[in-house]
Amino acid sequence: MEAATKRAERSERLGFRVTPEQKEVLAEAAALSGEDVTSFVLSRALRDAQNIVLSSRVTIIADEAAADFHTWLYEDHPRVIPEMSKRLGHIEPFPVASR
Known part of the structure; x- marks a missing residue:
């Protein structure tokens, strides 16, 4: 049931092209992290995006x-x-x- 819920939550799609070398590096890093490439790229891109949004809203x-x-x-x-x-x-x- 959890997998079905995750699929339902992920209803939007993003797509982008990379060079073969970029794909190779991402695949290796994902494997070393114990993640598939999609999860690896998404988690890091989302973390960076959240930090950028937060830094635009907070002033220290x-x-x-x-x-x-x-x-x-x-x-x-x-x-x-x-x-x-x-x-x-x-x-x-x-x-x-x-x-």
């Missing part, structure tokens, strides 16, 4: 910059977004370490 800043941003956002430019307030209720801003 230094402590001092975070404190300045917190001040700017919550003290200098406070605003309420009604739709978010309805959905989230009252949420305190993230605490920021003092300088």
